[in-house]
Amino acid sequence: MSTADHSTINSASTLNGPHKVTYQANSGWDCYVDVAQRPIDMDLILPHYRPRHQPIDHRLNMFVGTEAGHVKLKVCRSFSRCKFYLEVQASMSDVTLWLPSDFKGRIQYSGKAKFSSGFVNRIMQNVYLTSDDDTDATDEDCVVVVTNGNIMFRMWDVQICAPENAQKETLKRMFGCSKKAPETTIDWDFLLED
Numbered sequence: 745m746s747t748a749d750h751s752t753i754n755s756a757s758t759l760n761g762p763h764k765v766t767y768q769a770n771s772g773w774d775c776y777v778d779v780a781q782r783p784i785d786m787d788l789i790l791p792h793y794r795p796r797h798q799p800i801d802h803r804l805n806m807f808v809g810t811e812a813g814h815v816k817l818k819v820c821r822s823f824s825r826c827k828f829y830l831e832v833q834a835s836m837s838d839v840t841l842w843l844p845s846d847f848k849g850r851i852q853y854s855g856k857a858k859f860s861s862g863f864v865n866r867i868m869q870n871v872y873l874t875s876d877d878d879t880d881a882t883d884e885d886c887v888v889v890v891t892n893g894n895i896m897f898r899m900w901d902v903q904i905c906a907p908e909n910a911q912k913e914t915l916k917r918m919f920g921c922s923k924k925a926p927e928t929t930i931d932w933d934f935l936l937e938d
Contacts, residue, residue, distance in 0.1 A: 759777070759779065759782060759783070759784050759785070759786065760784075760785045760786065761785075761786065761787065762786075762787040762789055762820075763775070763786050763787065763788055763789065764789045764791070765788050765789060765790050765791065765804055765806060765828075766791065766795070767791075767795045767797070767798040767802065767804070769797055769798075772805065773805050773806065773807050774804045774805050774806060775788060775804075775805075775806040775807070775808075776806075776807045777807065777808045777809065778807070778808075778809045778810075779809070779810050779811075779813070780810070780811045780812070781810075781811060781812050781813060782810065782813045783810070783813035783814045783815070783816075784808060784810055784813060784814075784815045784816065784817070785814075785816040786808070786816070786817055786818070787817075787818040787820055788806060788817060788818065788819050788820065788830075789820045789821075790804060790819065790820065790821035790822075790823070790826045790828060791823070791826065792821075792822045792823045792826075793823070794826075801882065801883070803827040803828060803829050803882050803886075804826065804827070804828040804829070805828075805829045805831075806828060806829065806830045806831070807830075807831045807832075807833075808830070808831070808832050808833075809832070809833040809834065810833075810834050810835075810837060811834075811835050811837075812835070812836065812837060813834075813837055814837055814838050814839075814840075815832060815834045815837055815838070815839045815840070816839075816840045817830075817832065817839075817840070817841050817842065818841075818842040818900055818907065819841070819842065819843055819844055819900060820844070820900055820905065821844050821846075821902065822902060822905065827849075827882070827883065827884060827885055828885055828886075829885075829886045829887075829888075830886070830887045830888070831887075831888045831889075831890075832887075832888070832889045832890070832891070833890045833891070834889075834890075834891040834893060835891065835892065836891070836892050836893055837891060837893050838891075838893040838894045838895070838896075839855075839889055839891050839893065839894075839895045839896070840895075840896045840898065841887065841889070841895070841896070841897055841898065842898045842899065842900040842907055842908075843863070843867060843885075843887065843897065843898070843899065843900060844899075844900050844902050845862075845866045845867060845899050845900065845901050845902050845903070845908075846902050847867050847870060847871065847885050848870040848871075848884055848885060849870075849871070849872070849884035849885030849886050849887070850871070850872045850873075850874055850884065850885075850886045850887070851871055851872070851873055851874070851886075851887045851889075851897070852873075852874045852886075852887070852888045852889070853873075853887075853888070853889040853890075853891075853895055854889070854890050854891065854892070855889070855890075855891045855892055855893055855894065855895050856893075856894050856895065857889075857894075857895040857896075857897060858894065858895070858896050858897070859896075859897045860896070860897065860898040860899060860908060860910065860913065861908075861910065861913040861914045861916070861917040862898060862899035862901070862908030862909075862910070862913035863897045863898055863899045863908075864917060865899075865913055865916055865917055866899055866901075867897075867899055899913070
């Protein structure tokens with residue numbers, strides 16, 4: 745795909761901080777970032793609404809690529825029906841991804857991957873880890889990471905709109921209390937009997 749088919753983000757000022765992902769009707773990618781030698785630290789903010797001309801079953805397509813720079817991406821969404829496809833290509837660089845806590849779909853990666861406690865607690869049960877190119881399902885989220893470096897998967901908490909609290913999630917993981925126990929009602933009427 746040539747750069748004429750989509751808008752390319754490659755200026756140094758837009759490679760850091762928040763970036764709103766918008767539907768691009770005339771392009772294969774809704775967000776395309778391709779740089780050669782610079783690190784990327786972006787928050788990809790998915791829309792909380794469906795644009796007027798966007799098809800109902802459209803999945804937002806995002807590409808982030810760099811040759812020699814650390815990649816840190818936070819995928820921030822507040823509307824779980826907004827499905828996305830994220831492809832990250834970093835030849836030798838390390839990649840850190842924060843995925844939304846309501847992520848449901850496939851993750852395909854090459855390289856050595858590590859998962860944070862928050863990711864394991866909240867996301868891992870909804871993820872299919874694959875090594876083949878099976879990304880045809882458009883009704884689910886999909887992440888593809890191609891790198892020879894290290895990959896770290898972390899959780900973006902959609903309830904508080906912030907990255908995971910590492911200490912809190914580690915304690916939940918250690919003590920196995922990631923979900924609250926259901927409250928049981930106690931029948932105190934036995935005290936009233938004479």
